[in-house]
Amino acid sequence: MKKALFTCLGLAILAVSCKKSDPPVVVPSKFMTFTSGIVWNYETVDNIAVTTTPYTLTSTSSDSTINSKVYHIFEYTDVNGTSHQYYNNTNNDYFQYTELSTQLPPLELKYLNDNTAAGGTWSQAFSALQQGVTITANIQSTIESKGTSLTVNGITYNNVIKVKTEILNPTTDNPLVVIDPITQSIHSYFAPKYGLIKREFQLHVSGSVLGNSSDLINTNTTTNLLSSTVQ
Numbered sequence: 001m002k003k004a005l006f007t008c009l010g011l012a013i014l015a016v017s018c019k020k021s022d023p024p025v026v027v028p029s030k031f032m033t034f035t036s037g038i039v040w041n042y043e044t045v046d047n048i049a050v051t052t053t054p055y056t057l058t059s060t061s062s063d064s065t066i067n068s069k070v071y072h073i074f075e076y077t078d079v080n081g082t083s084h085q086y087y088n089n090t091n092n093d094y095f096q097y098t099e100l101s102t103q104l105p106p107l108e109l110k111y112l113n114d115n116t117a118a119g120g121t122w123s124q125a126f127s128a129l130q131q132g133v134t135i136t137a138n139i140q141s142t143i144e145s146k147g148t149s150l151t152v153n154g155i156t157y158n159n160v161i162k163v164k165t166e167i168l169n170p171t172t173d174n175p176l177v178v179i180d181p182i183t184q185s186i187h188s189y190f191a192p193k194y195g196l197i198k199r200e201f202q203l204h205v206s207g208s209v210l211g212n213s214s215d216l217i218n219t220n221t222t223t224n225l226l227s228s229t230v231q
Helices: none
Strands: 039-046 050-068 067-077 080-089 091-099 107-113 121-130 133-152 155-172 177-179 183-191 193-210 212-228
Touching: 050 080, 067 091, 091 121, 107 121, 107 133, 107 155, 133 183, 133 193, 133 212, 155 193
Parallel strands: none
Antiparallel strands: 039 050, 039 212, 050 067, 067 080, 080 091, 091 107, 121 133, 133 155, 155 183, 177 193, 183 193, 193 212
Protein backbone atom coordinates (compact mmCIF):
# COMPACT_ATOMS: atom_id res chain seq x y z
CA MET A 1 0.00 0.00 0.00
CA LYS A 2 1.40 3.33 -0.99
CA LYS A 3 0.90 4.94 1.88
CA ALA A 4 2.68 7.26 4.07
CA LEU A 5 1.80 9.07 7.39
CA PHE A 6 3.59 12.14 9.27
CA THR A 7 4.48 13.69 12.74
CA CYS A 8 6.29 16.39 14.79
CA LEU A 9 7.76 16.36 18.31
CA GLY A 10 8.21 18.97 21.03
CA LEU A 11 10.04 18.66 24.39
CA ALA A 12 10.09 21.17 27.26
CA ILE A 13 12.19 21.14 30.44
CA LEU A 14 11.14 23.00 33.57
CA ALA A 15 13.64 25.55 34.91
CA VAL A 16 15.95 24.45 37.70
CA SER A 17 15.23 26.13 41.03
CA CYS A 18 17.96 27.19 43.41
CA LYS A 19 17.12 24.38 45.85
CA LYS A 20 16.13 21.40 43.70
CA SER A 21 15.50 20.28 40.14
CA ASP A 22 11.99 19.44 39.06
CA PRO A 23 11.51 16.46 36.70
CA PRO A 24 11.34 17.21 32.96
CA VAL A 25 7.88 17.71 31.48
CA VAL A 26 7.11 16.18 28.08
CA VAL A 27 4.87 18.43 26.02
CA PRO A 28 2.23 16.53 23.98
CA SER A 29 3.56 16.09 20.46
CA LYS A 30 1.86 15.77 17.10
CA PHE A 31 2.51 12.67 15.00
CA MET A 32 2.18 14.67 11.81
CA THR A 33 3.62 17.81 10.26
CA PHE A 34 2.22 20.05 7.58
CA THR A 35 5.33 22.21 7.16
CA SER A 36 5.64 23.11 3.50
CA GLY A 37 8.66 21.72 1.67
CA ILE A 38 9.52 18.81 3.97
CA VAL A 39 10.34 15.63 2.05
CA TRP A 40 10.10 11.97 3.12
CA ASN A 41 11.85 9.26 1.08
CA TYR A 42 10.22 5.83 1.29
CA GLU A 43 10.66 2.40 -0.27
CA THR A 44 7.90 -0.19 -0.68
CA VAL A 45 8.76 -3.84 -1.33
CA ASP A 46 6.05 -5.94 -2.95
CA ASN A 47 6.64 -9.36 -1.39
CA ILE A 48 4.44 -11.11 -3.97
CA ALA A 49 5.80 -9.59 -7.18
CA VAL A 50 9.28 -9.25 -5.59
CA THR A 51 9.63 -5.66 -6.75
CA THR A 52 10.82 -2.51 -5.01
CA THR A 53 9.25 0.93 -5.51
CA PRO A 54 10.96 4.03 -4.11
CA TYR A 55 8.79 7.12 -3.69
CA THR A 56 8.82 10.51 -2.03
CA LEU A 57 6.22 12.50 -0.15
CA THR A 58 6.51 16.28 -0.17
CA SER A 59 4.41 18.60 1.96
CA THR A 60 2.81 21.32 -0.16
CA SER A 61 1.44 24.69 0.92
CA SER A 62 -2.14 23.75 -0.02
CA ASP A 63 -5.20 22.25 1.67
CA SER A 64 -8.39 20.65 0.40
CA THR A 65 -11.79 20.07 2.03
CA ILE A 66 -13.09 16.49 1.89
CA ASN A 67 -16.32 15.52 3.66
CA SER A 68 -16.18 18.71 5.74
CA LYS A 69 -12.60 18.04 6.94
CA VAL A 70 -9.66 20.21 5.90
CA TYR A 71 -6.93 17.93 4.57
CA HIS A 72 -3.36 19.04 3.95
CA ILE A 73 -2.07 18.06 0.51
CA PHE A 74 1.13 16.09 -0.01
CA GLU A 75 2.71 15.23 -3.34
CA TYR A 76 3.38 11.52 -3.91
CA THR A 77 6.07 10.94 -6.54
CA ASP A 78 7.36 7.65 -7.96
CA VAL A 79 8.49 6.35 -11.36
CA ASN A 80 4.94 6.72 -12.67
CA GLY A 81 4.71 10.44 -11.92
CA THR A 82 3.17 12.62 -9.21
CA SER A 83 -0.20 12.38 -7.50
CA HIS A 84 -1.70 13.79 -4.30
CA GLN A 85 -2.28 12.39 -0.83
CA TYR A 86 -4.42 13.99 1.87
CA TYR A 87 -3.92 14.11 5.65
CA ASN A 88 -5.88 15.67 8.51
CA ASN A 89 -5.10 16.11 12.21
CA THR A 90 -8.03 16.97 14.48
CA ASN A 91 -7.02 17.11 18.14
CA ASN A 92 -5.63 13.63 18.93
CA ASP A 93 -7.10 12.00 15.82
CA TYR A 94 -5.22 11.51 12.55
CA PHE A 95 -6.99 10.81 9.27
CA GLN A 96 -5.86 10.00 5.76
CA TYR A 97 -8.05 10.03 2.70
CA THR A 98 -6.53 6.92 1.21
CA GLU A 99 -6.84 3.37 -0.08
CA LEU A 100 -6.17 0.39 2.15
CA SER A 101 -4.66 -1.16 -0.96
CA THR A 102 -4.56 -0.39 -4.67
CA GLN A 103 -7.43 -2.88 -5.06
CA LEU A 104 -9.76 -0.88 -2.80
CA PRO A 105 -11.53 2.50 -3.17
CA PRO A 106 -10.42 5.50 -1.06
CA LEU A 107 -11.90 6.22 2.34
CA GLU A 108 -11.38 8.54 5.29
CA LEU A 109 -9.23 6.28 7.44
CA LYS A 110 -8.60 7.19 11.07
CA TYR A 111 -5.15 5.67 11.29
CA LEU A 112 -3.97 6.96 14.67
CA ASN A 113 -5.11 8.43 17.97
CA ASP A 114 -2.06 9.51 19.92
CA ASN A 115 -4.00 9.69 23.22
CA THR A 116 -5.14 6.07 23.21
CA ALA A 117 -3.35 3.83 25.70
CA ALA A 118 -1.69 0.58 24.70
CA GLY A 119 -4.41 -2.01 24.18
CA GLY A 120 -7.02 0.60 23.27
CA THR A 121 -9.01 0.31 20.04
CA TRP A 122 -11.27 2.23 17.66
CA SER A 123 -13.22 1.08 14.61
CA GLN A 124 -15.06 2.32 11.55
CA ALA A 125 -17.37 0.80 8.97
CA PHE A 126 -16.14 0.16 5.43
CA SER A 127 -17.63 -1.06 2.16
CA ALA A 128 -16.09 -1.78 -1.24
CA LEU A 129 -17.29 -3.05 -4.60
CA GLN A 130 -15.14 -5.93 -5.82
CA GLN A 131 -15.95 -7.84 -9.01
CA GLY A 132 -19.61 -6.79 -8.83
CA VAL A 133 -20.02 -7.71 -5.17
CA THR A 134 -20.26 -5.17 -2.32
CA ILE A 135 -18.16 -6.21 0.66
CA THR A 136 -19.00 -4.65 4.03
CA ALA A 137 -16.71 -4.88 7.05
CA ASN A 138 -15.33 -3.06 10.08
CA ILE A 139 -11.80 -1.68 10.23
CA GLN A 140 -10.49 -2.04 13.78
CA SER A 141 -7.28 -0.37 14.92
CA THR A 142 -5.44 -1.31 18.11
CA ILE A 143 -2.54 0.46 19.83
CA GLU A 144 -0.18 -2.46 20.28
CA SER A 145 2.60 -0.54 22.02
CA LYS A 146 3.77 2.97 22.88
CA GLY A 147 7.09 4.50 23.88
CA THR A 148 9.30 1.88 22.23
CA SER A 149 12.32 2.26 19.93
CA LEU A 150 12.62 0.98 16.36
CA THR A 151 15.54 1.05 13.93
CA VAL A 152 14.60 1.52 10.27
CA ASN A 153 17.24 1.78 7.54
CA GLY A 154 19.93 2.31 10.17
CA ILE A 155 18.09 5.13 11.96
CA THR A 156 16.76 4.59 15.49
CA TYR A 157 13.43 6.26 16.32
CA ASN A 158 12.18 6.68 19.88
CA ASN A 159 8.70 6.99 21.43
CA VAL A 160 7.25 4.91 18.61
CA ILE A 161 3.56 3.99 18.50
CA LYS A 162 2.70 0.64 16.89
CA VAL A 163 -0.81 0.23 15.46
CA LYS A 164 -2.42 -3.02 14.32
CA THR A 165 -5.21 -2.76 11.73
CA GLU A 166 -7.73 -5.56 11.16
CA ILE A 167 -10.61 -6.15 8.76
CA LEU A 168 -13.38 -7.74 10.81
CA ASN A 169 -16.79 -9.30 10.14
CA PRO A 170 -16.81 -9.11 6.33
CA THR A 171 -20.12 -9.78 4.60
CA THR A 172 -21.43 -9.40 1.03
CA ASP A 173 -24.68 -8.24 -0.57
CA ASN A 174 -24.86 -11.45 -2.60
CA PRO A 175 -26.07 -14.53 -0.67
CA LEU A 176 -24.24 -16.77 -3.14
CA VAL A 177 -20.88 -15.15 -2.32
CA VAL A 178 -19.20 -16.11 0.93
CA ILE A 179 -16.06 -14.36 2.21
CA ASP A 180 -13.45 -16.93 3.15
CA PRO A 181 -11.42 -16.52 6.37
CA ILE A 182 -9.15 -13.50 5.90
CA THR A 183 -5.38 -13.77 6.15
CA GLN A 184 -4.04 -10.47 7.43
CA SER A 185 -1.14 -8.91 9.28
CA ILE A 186 -1.17 -5.11 9.12
CA HIS A 187 1.16 -3.20 11.43
CA SER A 188 2.15 0.48 11.22
CA TYR A 189 4.83 2.28 13.21
CA PHE A 190 4.71 6.05 13.86
CA ALA A 191 7.46 8.20 15.36
CA PRO A 192 7.29 11.78 16.67
CA LYS A 193 8.27 14.32 14.03
CA TYR A 194 8.50 11.65 11.33
CA GLY A 195 5.06 10.05 11.16
CA LEU A 196 5.03 6.69 9.40
CA ILE A 197 8.44 5.03 9.60
CA LYS A 198 7.45 1.46 8.75
CA ARG A 199 4.40 -0.50 7.61
CA GLU A 200 3.96 -4.25 7.15
CA PHE A 201 0.82 -4.87 5.11
CA GLN A 202 -0.42 -8.37 4.37
CA LEU A 203 -4.08 -8.77 3.35
CA HIS A 204 -5.54 -11.74 1.48
CA VAL A 205 -9.32 -11.79 0.95
CA SER A 206 -11.02 -14.44 -1.18
CA GLY A 207 -14.64 -15.20 -1.89
CA SER A 208 -16.40 -18.47 -2.63
CA VAL A 209 -19.29 -18.93 -5.06
CA LEU A 210 -20.90 -22.38 -4.90
CA GLY A 211 -17.66 -23.74 -3.48
CA ASN A 212 -15.37 -22.14 -6.06
CA SER A 213 -12.93 -19.69 -4.44
CA SER A 214 -11.17 -16.72 -6.09
CA ASP A 215 -9.06 -13.84 -4.82
CA LEU A 216 -10.72 -10.48 -4.19
CA ILE A 217 -7.72 -8.76 -2.59
CA ASN A 218 -4.15 -10.06 -2.33
CA THR A 219 -1.54 -7.59 -1.08
CA ASN A 220 1.72 -8.19 0.77
CA THR A 221 4.07 -5.21 1.06
CA THR A 222 6.64 -3.72 3.42
CA THR A 223 7.23 0.05 3.48
CA ASN A 224 10.22 1.70 5.16
CA LEU A 225 11.21 5.33 5.65
CA LEU A 226 14.69 5.68 4.15
CA SER A 227 15.37 9.34 4.96
CA SER A 228 13.69 12.71 5.36
CA THR A 229 14.37 16.41 5.73
CA VAL A 230 12.49 16.52 9.05
CA GLN A 231 14.52 18.48 11.60
